[in-house]
Structure formats: structure tokens, C-alpha cells
Amino acid sequence: MLWLTLFGIAMGFLETSVVIYLRKIYYPDGFRFPLVEIGNDILLVEILREFATMIMLLSIGLLIGKTKLQRFAFFIFSFAVWDIFYYIFLKILIDWPESFLTPDILFLIPVPWVGPVVTPIILSISMIVLSFIILRHEESQKSNSLLRRDWVLLISGSLIAIISFLINFIKTLEEMMMSSVFGNKMSIEIIEPNFSYLNWTVFGIGECLIVYAIIGIMKKKPLIA
Numbered sequence: 001m002l003w004l005t006l007f008g009i010a011m012g013f014l015e016t017s018v019v020i021y022l023r024k025i026y027y028p029d030g031f032r033f034p035l036v037e038i039g040n041d042i043l044l045v046e047i048l049r050e051f052a053t054m055i056m057l058l059s060i061g062l063l064i065g066k067t068k069l070q071r072f073a074f075f076i077f078s079f080a081v082w083d084i085f086y087y088i089f090l091k092i093l094i095d096w097p098e099s100f101l102t103p104d105i106l107f108l109i110p111v112p113w114v115g116p117v118v119t120p121i122i123l124s125i126s127m128i129v130l131s132f133i134i135l136r137h138e139e140s141q142k143s144n145s146l147l148r149r150d151w152v153l154l155i156s157g158s159l160i161a162i163i164s165f166l167i168n169f170i171k172t173l174e175e176m177m178m179s180s181v182f183g184n185k186m187s188i189e190i191i192e193p194n195f196s197y198l199n200w201t202v203f204g205i206g207e208c209l210i211v212y213a214i215i216g217i218m219k220k221k222p223l224i225a
Contacts (some may be wrong), residue, residue, distance in 0.1 A: 004074060007060060008081025015082065016089035022046075023094070031096065033103065047108050057082060069134050069146060076123065077131035080124035087117055100147060102195070106165055113165035115198045126210050130154075133218050145220065150213050157209030164203035169195070 023031050026038070057079050065071030078093075090096050097104065100118035107113040137145035 001077075004060065004078055005065070005081055008078045009085045011053070011057065011078070011082040012085030015086045016093065017183060018049065019090065020094060026223065035105070043108075044207070050061060050108055053082075065195075070138050073131040073134040073138070080127040080131070081121050083124045087121065111166065111169050114161070114168040115203070116164045119161075119165070119203060123210075126207070126214065130210075130214050132205050133214065137217075137220070145217060152219055153209050153213035154214075157206045158195040158211065159206070160209065161203055161206030164199045164206060167199050167202065168197045 016066060018022070045128050045166050061071045061073075061075030065074050075199050087097070096102070098119045101116045103114060104117050105112050106115055106120055
């Protein structure tokens with residue numbers, strides 16, 4: 001777990017460094033909404049970079065895990081550490097974000113996800129807790145640590161949380177000029193967001209489902225084989 005944590009921290013710094021470079025180029029006066037126009041070539045590279053990052057985080061779980069659940073636990077743990085330290089390094093190096101409620105572009109696949117910085121941190125903490133519970137059960141050789149009901153709650157909660165991030169893009173898309181979408185440059189302009197741009201009710205429902213699933217898994221007594 002120590003080396004896995006160091007891997008996640010290193011990945012977080014790598015992500016931070018790339019974002020700092022991009023902000024120096026596109027936001028010399030500081031990052032803020034609305035977003036500036038980004039050329040198709042850079043946007044494509046960014047999407048592929050995010051995809052490559054997911055492959056690397058998934059690969060580390062597949063390489064060191066001995067069971068399917070262990071691989072899943074190691075993946076979500078490294079993902080969570082990476083995400084948390086990404087923001088920690090941004091705060092240390094460029095003093096951003098200003099607060100936990102500062103809006104950010106969280107992801108670009110398949111469309112931009114927008115939400116306050118605190119939301120991915122909340123989800124990351126949930127993933128870390130879940131990973132330790134799964135690993136504890138696996139060490140105790142608990143065969144039914146995650147049942148179908150648990151997976152349904154976890155997946156449903158995750159999808160609902162993701163939808164809360166996408167609602168902002170869907171609303172904004174309606175206000176974008178058609179030329180900004182189909183012109184020579186792909187623009188992902190988003191009007192300046194405020195708290196109303198994240199549907200906290202939708203996000204809260206998703207996170208509650210995840211926490212409810214985690215509590216249910218945690219209460220299961222390990223069965224020694």
C-alpha cells in the first residue's frame with residue numbers, strides 16, 4: 001500500500017504539472033470561466049492523455065491484485081490518491097483552488113464534467129474507504145464481501161454523481177452558438193458557473209447511495225475459510 005500510495009502521489013504531480021503548463025499557455029492571468037477556445041489538436045491530445053491516465057491507474061491494480069476484488073480495490077485506491085494529490089499540488093504550486101467550492105473541469109470524456117473541487121474529493125475519500133474495506137475482507141477470505149446488491153448501489157450511485165456533473169454541460173450546450181461547435185476550432189465555452197450549476201440534490205443522492213453501500217459492506221462479518 002505504501003508503494004501504491006507513492007504511485008498515486010507521483011501520478012497526481014504529473015497531472016498537476018501538465019495542467020500548470022496548459023494554464024500558463026491559455027490562462028496567463030489565472031484560470032477562470034468561461035473557458036477559452038482550444039484547438040482540435042490540443043483538445044484531442046488532452047482527451048487521449050486522460051484516457052492514457054485511466055489505463056495506467058487501471059493497469060497498476062491489474063498488476064498487483066491477486067483477485068478481481070483486490071484489483072478493483074487497488075485501482076480505486078490509486079485513482080483516489082491521484083485525484084486528491086492533484087489538487088494538493090495545485091494548491092501548493094499555484095495557490096489554486098481558492099476554496100473547496102471553486103468550480104473546475106473535472107474530466108473531458110465524453111464531454112466536459114463541471115463541478116466544485118470538493119465533489120471529486122468527497123468521491124475520492126469514499127473510494128479510499130471502500131478499498132480498505134474490500135482489502136480487509138479479502139484478507140479474511142470473505143467470499144461474499146460484495147454481493148449483486150452492493151454492486152448495484154455502488155454503480156448506481158457513481159452514475160448519478162456523474163450525471164450531476166454533466167447537467168451543467170447539457171444546460172450550457174443549449175446556450176452555445178452552433179458556429180462555436182462546428183467551426184474550425186472546437187470550443188467548450190462554459191458560462192461562469194455558480195453553485196446552481198451543480199445539482200447538489202442529484203450529487204447528494206449519488207453519494208448517499210455509495211455511502212449506504214459502503215456501510216452495508218463494512219457491517220458484514222468476515223468469514224474465515
